[in-house]
Amino acid sequence: MFQIVAILALIVAVTPAAADASAAWEALRKGGHVALMRHSDAPGGAGDPPGFKLDDCSTQRNLSERGRAEAVAMGAQIRANGITFTRIISSPWCRCVDTAKLMDLGPVDIEPAFSNAFVLRDRREELRRDASAILNTWADGTLLVVTHGANIQALSGVSPTSGEIVVVDPLSSPLRVIGQIPAPN
Numbered sequence: 001m002f003q004i005v006a007i008l009a010l011i012v013a014v015t016p017a018a019a020d021a022s023a024a025w026e027a028l029r030k031g032g033h034v035a036l037m038r039h040s041d042a043p044g045g046a047g048d049p050p051g052f053k054l055d056d057c058s059t060q061r062n063l064s065e066r067g068r069a070e071a072v073a074m075g076a077q078i079r080a081n082g083i084t085f086t087r088i089i090s091s092p093w094c095r096c097v098d099t100a101k102l103m104d105l106g107p108v109d110i111e112p113a114f115s116n117a118f119v120l121r122d123r124r125e126e127l128r129r130d131a132s133a134i135l136n137t138w139a140d141g142t143l144l145v146v147t148h149g150a151n152i153q154a155l156s157g158v159s160p161t162s163g164e165i166v167v168v169d170p171l172s173s174p175l176r177v178i179g180q181i182p183a184p185n
Contacts, residue, residue, distance in 0.1 A: 024167035024179030028083045033178060034135055034143045034170045035085075036152045040074070040102075040163040040183065041067030042095040047119050057094035067095070068102055070163040073184035075103030086141025089134075091115055091148060099163075100146040111145075118150040128154045138170040 027033040044061040052059040063071070089111040090100040100108040113130035120127060131151065135143075153159045156175050158166045163183025168175040 020179040021181050022179070024165065024181050025081050025083070027167050027169075027178040028078075028142050029081070031086075031142050032139055032169075032171075034138055034145060034168050035165045035181075036156060036160075036168060037074075037099070037144060037146045037165045038149045038152055038160040038162055039063070039067070039091075039093070039095040039099040039146060040070040042162070047116070048093075054092055060094050063095050063098050063102075067099070067162065070183050071099045071102035072104075074163060074165075075105055077181075077184055078103065078105060083142065085144045088144045088146070089114065090146040091151070093148070096146045096148065100144070105144065108146075114145055114147040114151055116148045116150070117154055118148060124150075124154065127151065131155060132175075135168070135170040135175065136173065143170070 028035060041064050042061045043064050048060050054060075085105055087109065088100055088106050089109045090096045091114040092110045092112060093116055096114075097108060097110065111134065113127060113134055115123075115127060117124045117127045128151075132155065135155065149160055152166055156166050156168055156177050158177055158180065160166050160180065161183060165181040167178040167181070169178060
């Protein structure tokens with residue numbers, strides 16, 4: 001009896017996540033949706049070291065070897081699922097730009113509206129408003145935004161793990177979460 005209960009609990013625990021990812025992949029294939037991706041693994045806690053400079057990657061938290069491998073693997077997973085992006089935009093922080101470029105899915109545009117809302121606390125509402133304005137006008141194809149966890153949480157209510165993608169319907173207000181795609185292991 002214990003084994004049956006354990007198996008049922010495992011099925012219930014796994015099925016929502018699988019369905020969630022399945023709906024997210026389908027929405028991206030369909031188009032007209034936005035993939036909000038948190039940058040891959042960048043150890044060192046939240047934010048950046050004191051005195052960091054946006055134009056000097058050596059002063060910021062950067063991707064670990066694991067983070068670089070996650071980005072490459074996510075790019076391969078996206079291609080394997082038949083997803084192409086009409087546009088790819090990134091926060092100007094190096095860990096986001098590197099994640100976007102390592103996925104090798106196309107040209108990456110830098111967009112200050114997706115700057116780190118954790119570090120720029122005093123501008124958090126302005127960043128959310130500017131990012132929302134970009135997302136709420138998106139209707140052509142599929143958009144990938146590589147940004148920070150605090151930004152994704154402010155926009156969608158979801159706090160993603162490193163390398164995770166949250167797929168949203170950009171024309172809903174507030175943004176409706178379609179599903180989440182976990183970072184590749």
